[in-house]
Structures are given as C-alpha cells and as structure tokens.
Amino acid sequence: MPTRGLAVVIGQGSATPLEVLSSLYPSIPVTFIADAAIPRGGVVPELSGMASLLVNSTGYQALLREVRSTRPAGITTFSDAMLPVTARLAHDLGLPYHSRKSAELLTDKHAQRRRLASAGLDSVRCCTFSNFNQWRQAATEVGFPMVVKPVRGMGSKHTHPVADERSGERLVSLLFADTSHPTNELTFIAEEFLQGRNTHPFGDYVSVESLVQDGRVTHIAVTGKFPQRPPFREVGDFWPAYGTETELAAIRELAESAIRALGVSVGICHTEIKLTTAGPRIIEVNGRLGGYISIMARQALGVDMVDLAATLALGGPVPDTFPEPSSVHFQYSNVAPVHAFRLEAVNSTRSVREHPNVRAYRQYIRVGSSLPDGVETRRFDLVSGVADDHTDMIRVLRGALAELSFSLDTAQGLTELEALSLLDG
Numbered sequence: 001m002p003t004r005g006l007a008v009v010i011g012q013g014s015a016t017p018l019e020v021l022s023s024l025y026p027s028i029p030v031t032f033i034a035d036a037a038i039p040r041g042g043v044v045p046e047l048s049g050m051a052s053l054l055v056n057s058t059g060y061q062a063l064l065r066e067v068r069s070t071r072p073a074g075i076t077t078f079s080d081a082m083l084p085v086t087a088r089l090a091h092d093l094g095l096p097y098h099s100r101k102s103a104e105l106l107t108d109k110h111a112q113r114r115r116l117a118s119a120g121l122d123s124v125r126c127c128t129f130s131n132f133n134q135w136r137q138a139a140t141e142v143g144f145p146m147v148v149k150p151v152r153g154m155g156s157k158h159t160h161p162v163a164d165e166r167s168g169e170r171l172v173s174l175l176f177a178d179t180s181h182p183t184n185e186l187t188f189i190a191e192e193f194l195q196g197r198n199t200h201p202f203g204d205y206v207s208v209e210s211l212v213q214d215g216r217v218t219h220i221a222v223t224g225k226f227p228q229r230p231p232f233r234e235v236g237d238f239w240p241a242y243g244t245e246t247e248l249a250a251i252r253e254l255a256e257s258a259i260r261a262l263g264v265s266v267g268i269c270h271t272e273i274k275l276t277t278a279g280p281r282i283i284e285v286n287g288r289l290g291g292y293i294s295i296m297a298r299q300a301l302g303v304d305m306v307d308l309a310a311t312l313a314l315g316g317p318v319p320d321t322f323p324e325p326s327s328v329h330f331q332y333s334n335v336a337p338v339h340a341f342r343l344e345a346v347n348s349t350r351s352v353r354e355h356p357n358v359r360a361y362r363q364y365i366r367v368g369s370s371l372p373d374g375v376e377t378r379r380f381d382l383v384s385g386v387a388d389d390h391t392d393m394i395r396v397l398r399g400a401l402a403e404l405s406f407s408l409d410t411a412q413g414l415t416e417l418e419a420l421s422l423l424d425g
Contacts, residue, residue, distance in 0.1 A: 005029030013079030
C-alpha cells in the first residue's frame with residue numbers, strides 16, 4: 001500500500017467522513033475535500049487531528065492547487081453528486097479513477113440510457129425535458145405508464161410514477177413550480193416504466209456490487225431487495241439475493257456488460273437491475289458504493305467496502321472472488337410517510353434490540369424532528385440481522401417488529417404507525 005494518503009471528496013452519499021475514518025484511520029492518511037456550500041465547522045468537528053480538510057471556497061483551480069500540494073496517492077468519493085468533480089481532479093492529478101466521460105455517464109441518467117442502448121443492453125424509451133412544452137413531446141415519445149425523475153439525483157428524490165397524460169401534466173406543473181429544486185435538478189427524464197414480475201414477498205429488483213480494477217470486473221454480491229413503498233422508496237436489502245443460479249448468473253453478466261459499456265476501468269459500482277418476465281433489465285448503474293451496503297458486507301462476510309474502495313483508489317490488490325454467506329443477512333428500514341409530520345415518539349425499540357436474530361438497531365430520525373412532504377426515501381431506522389434462509393428472514397422480521405411503533409403528529413392529528421403495517425405494505 002502506498003505511504004501517501006487518500007483524497008476523499010465528500011457530499012451526501014453512501015459513507016460519511018466518520019465511516020471513512022473508522023475504516024482507514026490511522027493506517028491511511030485522509031484528506032477530505034468539501035464543496036464551499038458545506039460550512040467548514042459543520043462537516044464533522046470530530047475529524048480534528050484525524051484527517052485534514054480542504055474546502056472549495058475560491059474555485060476549481062485554487063482547489064486543484066491545494067489538493068496537489070497534499071500529494072495524494074489516490075482519490076475517490078462515495079457521493080453521486082461529487083463524481084464529476086472527483087473525476088476532474090483525478091484527471092488533472094494523474095490519479096486512477098473514473099474518466100470524466102465515464103463519470104458523466106454514471107451521473108446523467110439520460111446519457112447513460114443512450115450509451116447502454118448503443119451497446120445493445122437497453123431498450124427503455126426515454127426523453128428529457130426542462131419545461132412544460134418539452135414534457136408534452138416527452139409524453140408522446142415515451143408513452144404511459146412512465147417514471148419521471150431528475151436527470152441527476154439519488155435516493156428516489158422527486159421520482160414519480162405517471163399513469164396517464166392528465167396526471168403527468170399535474171405532476172410536471174408542480175415540479176416546475178417548486179422553487180426548492182437545485183439548479184441541477186431542473187432537467188427531468190421521462191422513462192418507460194419497467195413492470196417487474198411477481199416476486200412476493202421479495203422486491204422485484206436487485207443490485208450488483210462490483211469491484212473494477214484495470215478493467216477487470218469482480219462481483220462481490222447480488223443483493224436482494226424488499227418490496228419498495230410507493231412511489232419508489234427503498235426499504236432494505238438482503239444478501240444473498242433470492243433466485244436460481246441461472247438467473248443470478250444472467251444478472252451478473254448484464255451488470256458486467258453495462259459497467260464495460262460505460263467505460264469504467266477502476267472503482268466500485270452499484271448496479272440496480274429490474275426483474276421482469278422478459279428477464280433482467282437495467283434500472284441504472286452507479287459509480288460508487290451502494291447506500292448501506294458497507295454495513296451488510298461487514299456483517300455478512302467481514303468485508304470492509306470502504307477499505308476496498310480506498311485500496312482500489314491507491315492501486316493496491318483486491319480479491320478476485322468473494323464467498324457466498326452461509327446465512328441470509330438483511331437490513332430493513334421502517335420508512336417514513338411521504339406527508340409532513342413531527343416524530344413524537346418511537347415505542348418499544350428495546351424489543352427490537354433484544355431479538356436474538358437482530359445484530360444492530362439504529363435510529364435515523366430523532367424524536368422531535370419535523371419533516372416536510374417528500375417522496376424520497378426517509379428512513380426512521382435500520383434493523384440489521386441474520387436468518388437461516390429467506391423464509392426465515394421474513395419470520396425474523398415479523399417477530400422483531402411486532403411491538404415497534406412510531407407516534408406522529410400530522411395535519412390530521414396524532415397517529416400511531418405500527419412497524420408491522422409498514423412491513424406488510
């Protein structure tokens with residue numbers, strides 16, 4: 001492992017600065033790079049003495065000079081939004097990372113669809129629009145049902161299903177009237193809706209976690225999913241995924257073909273794939289570690305995904321193969337409603353923590369917090385556990401969540417939301 005350090009561009013993503021340091025400190029010196037929009041004192045005060053921090057306050061060229069002065073041996077990010085600037089820095093510093101073109105393909109959903117289509121891997125109809133007139137043209141080209149989402153974005157934020165023209169016009173009017181959108185979310189993509197096959201009680205999509213080094217693709221896992229909550233809120237994952245070896249092999253092959261088509265030569269990829277009656281179809285390829293995947297990888301195999309990402313960035317060796325867990329490891333979240341609320345209480349968390357199959361229970365929304373309306377995934381908590389098999393996993397979850405509930409103050413008054421009602425959809 002090179003003795004020089006690792007530069008990590010931070011932003012909203014799949015690993016926080018503290019998670020990075022918990023994996024790398026003190027063996028690998030870390031320099032965090034933050035956008036000027038993040039107050040220096042508010043990034044993570046606890047980093048003092050454990051890592052250095054550079055803030056992009058005077059423009060890219062000044063930032064480049066500062067980063068170069070630290071002589072990093074590698075660079076990476078765990079944030080979708082930061083992929084383009086990380087790729088630019090890597091290019092200018094002569095460090096291995098996604099090329100600037102690949103970073104664009106990995107963050108622009110429309111450009112990615114076009115590249116995958118040109119490679120014969122995707123046939124999803126799609127069209128971008130940034131005003132109401134363009135929406136009408138997109139509706140004609142894509143047809144219904146469709147999915148509307150930002151060209152750049154994550155966490156299902158501003159992602160909506162559209163059943164017909166009338167509901168689409170109503171939605172698009174609201175989207176363009178919403179002044180809270182960042183500038184980079186003012187362009188949307190309309191995509192053909194991919195209808196999943198019946199996979200109850202599991203979700204109709206999976207993700208593939210892959211390492212890429214010198215163009216060689218190594219799959220760590222095919223990760224199963226729980227059914228999404230409307231409109232597209234993710235609930236959790238389990239490892240290994242449920243399916244026949246023939247189907248799982250086809251999923252891995254599709255993920256690898258997509259990664260190669262996007263020109264990825266180094267790094268970690270998180271590829272989401274829909275399970276349809278016609279076979280696996282690509283939802284999207286992400287050029288970073290998947291959200292919450294590092295927790296499950298450590299639990300299932302003792303594998304540190306953040307350390308693997310650092311090793312790839314620094315040019316160190318990574319495993320050629322990864323074993324399959326002998327048990328089913330899962331992480332499940334009770335997701336908050338899409339309407340505004342204030343969290344008044346979380347009840348009976350002790351019964352979850354004391355369940356023999358639960359390995360950890362984390363709360364993400366603090367009691368007293370108020371959340372506005374929003375269709376993105378907002379997790380009350382995260383339950384991590386282990387089961388003998390996939391059927392046992394459902395039994396374990398039902399037992400662990402039997403007494404858990406959330407007290408919400410909403411526009412309709414006080415409401416008691418039972419965790420089992422969320423699990424059952």
